Amino acid sequence: MKEQEVTSASFAVTARNRLKRRHDRGRYDHEAVYAVLDAGFLCHVAYVIDGQPYCTPTIHWREGDWLYWHGSSASRMLRNLKGGTPVCLTVSHLDGLVLARSGFNHSANYRSAICFGTARIIDDPDEKAKALRGVVDRFYPGRAAELRETHAQETKATMVIGMRIEEASAKVRAAGVGDDEEDYGHPVWAGVIPVSTVIGAAEPCPRLLPGMEQTASVASYRVGRRLDETLAEAQLLYEGDTEADELVA
Amino acid sequence: MKEQEVTSASFAVTARNRLKRRHDRGRYDHEAVYAVLDAGFLCHVAYVIDGQPYCTPTIHWREGDWLYWHGSSASRMLRNLKGGTPVCLTVSHLDGLVLARSGFNHSANYRSAICFGTARIIDDPDEKAKALRGVVDRFYPGRAAELRETHAQETKATMVIGMRIEEASAKVRAAGVGDDEEDYGHPVWAGVIPVSTVIGAAEPCPRLLPGMEQTASVASYRVGRRLDETLAEAQLLYEGDTEADELVA
Secondary structure, eight states: OOOOOSSSSOOOOOOTOOOOGGGGGGGOOOHHHHHHHTTTTTEEEEETTTEEOOOOOOEEEEETTTTEEOOOTTHHHHHOOOOOEEEEEEEEEEEEEEEEEEEEEEEEEEEEEEEEEEEEEESHHHHHHHHOOOOOOOTTTTTTGSSSSOOHHHHHHHOOEEEEEEEEEEEEEEEOOOOOOTTTTTSSOOOEEEEEEEOOEEOOOOTOOOTOOOOHHHTSSSSSSSHHHHHHHHHHHHHHHHHHHHHOO | OOOOOOOSSSSSOOOOTOOOOOOOOOOOHHHHHHHHHOOEEEEEEEETTTEEEEEEEEEEEEEEEEEEOOOTTTTTHHHHOOEEEEEEEEEEEEEEEEOEOOOOEEEEEEEEEEEEEEEEOSSHHHHHHHHHHHHTTTTSSTTTGGGGGGHHHHHHHOOOEEEEEEEEEEEEEEEOOOGGGGGGTSSSSSSEEEEEEEEOOEEEOOOOOTTOOOOOHHHHOOTTTTTHHHHHHHHHHHHHHHHHHHHOO
């Protein structure tokens, strides 16, 4: 069992984010939480309307301890909630199927990060511009400058929801089969079947202009490469670019 | 835009499950919803405690229009809620990154199913036995019989949550780049980068007995195969086995 690491760069542990089960798999430090968030393209956002929970898959991006995503079905509700609404945003990666010698000990290897905060519509033009800075470049660093310029009308039509991560936890299982000692003699195959999300061969748009090659930010999404590693690398490059911009400015 | 298919085998469309955006991508029929559910190993469950939403990743399995999963942080709350609690269970698959010529038209290819119901603890012994029938065999059809028999104590210790799907919707984007007509002349690479979750080389437990080979249900998780296809196939085999059992019984 790994000693739980708590540094100054950790989220506070409260009744809301404290792990209810398998404490040994939990971490509350920024590094562990961000590693899971940054390796994911899709997240799931839970929110409540009139007591009814909703769980919406969407694309998220991160700037420091802020998370952003596009307008969801919560948008209309949020329009009327200037103070924002509590949400829980979760990113999960499945890493393996764990087949034990008893049904009870079957499991999965995974990484997940659960983040709590108060979501609100990012309406202020400066704040919105800042939030939208990463929407393309966080995934494909440098690509935004290569695109057709964004029209003011598009920025206006784009609903951006944001929240500061108030509390969070990460949970990881990365281990082999854990059978009961007396079961290892049971005659059945047991083991881990790893799974990973990988990149396939790019399908260029049929209307591509002649000679249009992928630039570095896109070319890093190479055939056969793991998506989680590629996304984590892109986030690091993006953060480096952002810091460089801020030094120049 | 595809004509929306509504057959008798469809979920009712209400304010809760009606798509708020991109109606053209939505389906409400059982077939479309089950296809997304059955191709996934992980789901995300949203529920509410004292107004606070939670979004928990977990493993789900399906029997007809019922969904089951293991006890989550909601368990303690559910213990005191005999009538159950409203939840939203979502399964999502990322199929591709869509890189357009403008930031605004960047997108993703995906399949998602959002299911609404009232979750409760499955406590009744017969109902629990029925719910647990699929917990191994739905993923690895026939494996349960090969395992060390489940102890009564384990069944007791296993918390099973279940819900009938009251309403649901599926949403799919499976398309190329959709740029504005005037942007196709913009000089930048555009296209789709497909992604898929695939199976890696099995890692046998180091304490495997000599000669223990994978049986068919596990061997179908072959290296390089797509996880979603393998899971969907397993569900079909499982349903076939279940029907055969019922005919015999």
